[in-house]
Amino acid sequence: MSERLDETVALVTGASSGIGAATARELAGLGARVALVARRGDRLAALAEELPGEALVIEADVTDEAAARAAVAQAVERFGRLDTVIANAGVMLLGPVEGAPVEEWQRMVNVNLLGLLYTAHAALPHLLEAASGPPREVADLVLISSVAGRVTRNGSAVYNLTKHGVGAFGDALRQEVTGRHVRVSVMEPGATDTELPGHNRPEVLKNLQGRFSGVERLLAEDIADAIGYVVTRPRRVAVNEVLIRPTEQEG
Numbered sequence: 723m724s725e726r727l728d729e730t731v732a733l734v735t736g737a738s739s740g741i742g743a744a745t746a747r748e749l750a751g752l753g754a755r756v757a758l759v760a761r762r763g764d765r766l767a768a769l770a771e772e773l774p775g776e777a778l779v780i781e782a783d784v785t786d787e788a789a790a791r792a793a794v795a796q797a798v799e800r801f802g803r804l805d806t807v808i809a810n811a812g813v814m815l816l817g818p819v820e821g822a823p824v825e826e827w828q829r830m831v832n833v834n835l836l837g838l839l840y841t842a843h844a845a846l847p848h849l850l851e852a853a854s855g856p857p858r859e860v861a862d863l864v865l866i867s868s869v870a871g872r873v874t875r876n877g878s879a880v881y882n883l884t885k886h887g888v889g890a891f892g893d894a895l896r897q898e899v900t901g902r903h904v905r906v907s908v909m910e911p912g913a914t915d916t917e918l919p920g921h922n923r924p925e926v927l928k929n930l931q932g933r934f935s936g937v938e939r940l941l942a943e944d945i946a947d948a949i950g951y952v953v954t955r956p957r958r959v960a961v962n963e964v965l966i967r968p969t970e971q972e973g
Contacts, residue, residue, distance in 0.1 A: 725954045728753035729857045731801040732953075733794065735784050735841055736811030738765035740916030741866060744946035745808050750775050752950060754806060757797035759784065776801075784811050785832040790840035794848065804848035805858065806953050809838045810866040814918050817926045819879050827880045834884035838865060842895070846904070853903040860903045860957040864949055865892045869912045872965060873973055877929070885910075889963075896962055905960040907952050912967030915939040937970045 732749045736742035738760035750756050750773040758766045763781035770777040778800050784790040798804050812834045815826040842863060849861040870878055871885035889908050896906035913934045919927060945966065952961045 725858070725956060726753045727806065727858075727954065730805035730852070731755050731757070731797065731803050732806035732808065733757040733759060733797050733804060733841075733845065734808040734810060735759045735793075735837070736866075737769065738762040740918060741911070741914065741942045741945045742808070742810040743769055744942035745810065745949050746777075747773065748943075748946040748950040749806065749808075749953070750777065752954060755801050757793070757801070759793045760811070784837035784841050787836075787840045790837065791844040794841065794844040798848055803852050804845060804861075805852040806862045806864075807841065807845045807849065808864045808866070808949060809841045811837050811841075812866060812868075812918070813921055814868075814870075814881050815926075816878050816881055816922055818877055822880075830880055830884050834881075835887055838888060839891070842891075846899070849904045850899065850902055858957065860905060862905050862907065862953040863895075864907045864909055864952060866945075867892070867908050867910045869910055869965065869967060869971075869973075871908070871910055875973075877926075893962070896960075900960065903957060905952075905955075905962075907961055908963045909945065909949060909952070910963070910965045911940060911945050912965075912971045913937055913939045914942060914945060916942055934971070937968050940966065940968050 732754040734742050734746045737746050737758040746756050755776045757778045759780045761783050766779040770779050780793045782789040782793040853861040867888040868885045870882050871889045874882045892906050892908040
């Protein structure tokens with residue numbers, strides 16, 4: 723049976739669309755007060771209006787270390803604690819290594835790795851504090867990776883690099899803090915119907931659409947549902963890794 727998240731506080735990065743927005747809705751529905759973090763403040767404000775509980779809009783770019791730390795601090799100042807963090811902000815920019823625009827690599831490293839690291843580092847003291855007492859005596863850090871953190875593909879080299887890094891960081895951090903009841907979980911979605919692919923160059927996007935043309939993609943709500951499951955387990959249960967693909971996706 724799932725536990726509720728009443729009297730707890732969650733922070734979600736990349737909350738303005740896709741998996742982040744769906745997860746914010748899921749956690750709010752479970753009773754958490756939610757801090758919504760992303761660059762698009764107008765979207766966050768609209769999302770906050772529809773959530774059932776109290777929400778805080780924080781317009782921030784987590785690739786800026788100071789901004790990531792300030793976002794966490796603002797959430798704790800407003801709500802007094804932090805129990806659940808979903809490090810979801812990410813970009814997927816695909817294509818061959820040969821002739822690749824290096825600025826795309828820099829963007830992925832900045833968002834997928836550094837933004838996640840800054841968020842996790844700033845949040846960790848607060849998660850440890852929350853795990854040491856009521857109401858749940860456990861806290862959760864969920865890192866959003868990808869099937870690309872498990873399986874490499876031609877044309878996905880640097881995205882693979884960043885998402886494999888998320889998995890490695892998550893498992894090492896898990897070992898560091900699990901004895902103090904901070905659970906670190908890595909979520910690895912397959913093809914999901916979000917805005918993420920739309921950031922690619924047109925020629926890359928065409929190839930990507932062809933690859934999954936016969937696959938019924940996951941919805942952002944499917945991933946949010948899985949995240950909701952992970953963070954509502956009893957204190958004794960840690961779900962460290964979830965690989966979730968569309969039924970028709972082979973690899």
